Every structure is written in structure tokens, then in C-alpha cells.
Amino acid sequence: MRAVSPSADLKARVLAAASRTPSPTYDRTRRSAQAVLIAGAAVPAALFVATGGLDHGEGRPRGVFAASMSVWIVAAVVALWAAVGRGRAPMGRATPWLVGVAAGTPSLILLAMGALSAALPTRDALLLGSVHRLAASCMSMTFAAALLPLLAMLFVRRGSDPVHPATHGAALGAAFGAFAGVMVCLWCPDVSLRHIALGHVAPLVLTSLAGAAAGARLLPMAPPRRGST
Amino acid sequence: MTMEEWTSVADAAMSRYARGNDSAFSELYDALAPRLFTFALRRLRDDARAEDLVQQTFLKMHAARRHFIPGAAVMPWSFSIARHLLIDRMRAEQRERMVGRDDAREAAELPCMRDLPDHAANVRGLTRRLEQELAELPEAHRAAFELVQLDGLSMAEAAEVLGTTALTVKARAHRAYQALRKRLGAEVLEAL
Numbered sequence: 001m002r003a004v005s006p007s008a009d010l011k012a013r014v015l016a017a018a019s020r021t022p023s024p025t026y027d028r029t030r031r032s033a034q035a036v037l038i039a040g041a042a043v044p045a046a047l048f049v050a051t052g053g054l055d056h057g058e059g060r061p062r063g064v065f066a067a068s069m070s071v072w073i074v075a076a077v078v079a080l081w082a083a084v085g086r087g088r089a090p091m092g093r094a095t096p097w098l099v100g101v102a103a104g105t106p107s108l109i110l111l112a113m114g115a116l117s118a119a120l121p122t123r124d125a126l127l128l129g130s131v132h133r134l135a136a137s138c139m140s141m142t143f144a145a146a147l148l149p150l151l152a153m154l155f156v157r158r159g160s161d162p163v164h165p166a167t168h169g170a171a172l173g174a175a176f177g178a179f180a181g182v183m184v185c186l187w188c189p190d191v192s193l194r195h196i197a198l199g200h201v202a203p204l205v206l207t208s209l210a211g212a213a214a215g216a217r218l219l220p221m222a223p224p225r226r227g228s229t
Numbered sequence: 230m231t232m233e234e235w236t237s238v239a240d241a242a243m244s245r246y247a248r249g250n251d252s253a254f255s256e257l258y259d260a261l262a263p264r265l266f267t268f269a270l271r272r273l274r275d276d277a278r279a280e281d282l283v284q285q286t287f288l289k290m291h292a293a294r295r296h297f298i299p300g301a302a303v304m305p306w307s308f309s310i311a312r313h314l315l316i317d318r319m320r321a322e323q324r325e326r327m328v329g330r331d332d333a334r335e336a337a338e339l340p341c342m343r344d345l346p347d348h349a350a351n352v353r354g355l356t357r358r359l360e361q362e363l364a365e366l367p368e369a370h371r372a373a374f375e376l377v378q379l380d381g382l383s384m385a386e387a388a389e390v391l392g393t394t395a396l397t398v399k400a401r402a403h404r405a406y407q408a409l410r411k412r413l414g415a416e417v418l419e420a421l
Contacts, residue, residue, distance in 0.1 A: 163392035
């Protein structure tokens, strides 16, 4: 491979154009990102307390509660690690990883909850529990709790992804959906599988779609402005 | 300096620049500009347009330095930005393509042949054939082949540029190589 050098005056033009447009540094952005994310995570916590907190979820068998919480916590931690973490790569994870997080998180949670309902002695409670309970409240709570941290993260990462902004957004949406799902699992007393599928897992698909739509708008690197070149 | 040394100089300069050391931008330019320019020139076949693309790439890197993780590799990042700028530009040009432009471009000398000695003039024809055959390949295969074989990126770096895994890049580049070998013959590829 032979490299060809550009003309000598290009360097002067590039340096002059860069000096005319201030650009924030990594350290400054990292500090504001931490502040935005803490604020974003505080909102679901406040929502949880305002809607009754742990008291609202009383009445579930302890084993079911512990097992379903474990599923949600593991799913949320793994999804957040995979979607939010970037490793040493400035462009983040590869597309197959992100697609895996976006599609795999809701699917695996549903599979795990289905396996749980089959394995636990309280299977009847899981399958036939209060199926009449509306899933809409859990669905809207998951969505509301996930949306703010998701938007905060997209805001922090705006203009950062030249490769796969929509997929990146979808993975973040699923991960923050799972994060909100932990809180909703703590809050919700209903353990029927149908309710979990509709009220807890389906919103993850919605947050993933919302993340993809918002990511496609916020994450791509915008073309340089006319005046800057 | 070897390519590896240039790469490590570029990584260190970008890390310092991301942390706010503005003088490192000049070093970063020196380390990256020739490779980015070669990348752009091979595809655009015009010095002015290639320089414009390099300038835009550096300005995007400047604007997005807050997202660069100090210690990460800058080469895949810069190539990825350049590649997406190039795709945007080509789409825009396709929309406003004028009659006669293709003929003019056809007549232009391929940039990778510019510095070839005269006695290797026949390589020009082969290079032109390679470019034509490359254009026939699926975009994903062609991109992997070009980044690895022509731009000198490692499999891992090319994977980052294309947003996929190193294994996928390896498979795509191999398929492109096999297709070119079938059409051009192994000896032609070796000669190039």
C-alpha cells in the first residue's frame, strides 16, 4: 500500500478551521455525562417511591419474587454492560452485538420467565395468578421509567456514531427497558406469565423501537456546517 | 517510520487531543492525513475532492473529540468517519449527476497509478481492470477487501470501520479475493 500526501496548504486550512470552532474535551463531557445519567436514573427511583414502592408488590411468594428479580437484575446488568459499555472502541460494539442486545434481551427474559413458571412449585400462581389485572399500568410504568435515562444517554452520546446509530439506539432502548423492568418487577404484585409478557416484556420492545428512532436522529455525526470548511 | 509507528503516534496524539491538548491536532494530522488522502483519492479520483473529504474528516474528528476514549485506536475511527462522508457525498452526487461526468472520470488517471514507474505501465491496465471488477462486487465484500488489501487496515480495524466483527470482515475479504481471482486470475492479483 502506497500513501499519497495531500497538498501542503491543506494542513493550514484544517488547523485554521478547527481553531475557529471550539470543541468540548473528553474529560468535560464525561463529567456532564455522569451528572445527566445520575439525574436520569433518579427519576425512575422517584416514580417507584411515589407509586407505593415495595409495599405495592406485597403478597407474592418469596421464591417467585427472588427468582424473577434475579432474572431481571441479571438481564439488566448484562444488557447495560453490552449496550452502554464501549470497551476500547470509540465507535462502540459491533452491529451483531447491538442487534443481539436489542432482540435478545426481551426474548431471553420471556424465555427465562417461562422456564421459571414451569420449574417453580408455585406454577399455578405464575400461570393463573391475577390474569385480569391490566398490564397497561406496568407497561406505562416501564416505558416512563426507561425513557428519561434512555434520552439522557442518547443526549450524552449525540453525534458520536458514524456506523450504526439506529442499532446503537435500539440496544440502548432494550437495556434501559430492562433497567426499568427491575424496578417494575419490585413494584408489581402480579406474577402471571401472560401479565409479565404483556406488561413487562412487551415494553422492552417499545423502548427498543423508541431507542432506534431517537438514535437514528441523535447519534449520527452531523455533516460539518458549510461555514466551517 | 513504519506504518505501526505512525499508528501509535496517531493514537497517542488523538488521546492527548481528546483531553484538551490542542497542539496534538497538528501531530495527528501529520500521522493520518496521507492515509486518509490515499483512501479518498482512490475512490474520488480527484485531488481537490479528496482534499475536501480529508478536511471534512478532520473537522468531524475535532468536533467529536469528546467521544474519543483516550487510549483507543484512532485509525478505524477516522476511516469510519471518512467512509461515511464519502458515502454521503456519492449519494448526493448521484442525485445531481450531470451528463458527461462519467466520461471525464473515465479519462482521469487512477490515483494509485500516479507514482508507478513507466516500465510498469502495463500494471495501469491491470489496475483499471481490478477497479472495474471491484465495482462489480457486492458493496460489503468490496469494502472489506479495499480496507484490508488496499488501505492496509488490520481485520480488527476494518471490522470497527464497517461496524461488524473481524471474522465477518475476513470472510467478506476472502470472498472478494476469490471472486477477483476467478475473474482476473491469481497471477494478475499477485502482480498488483
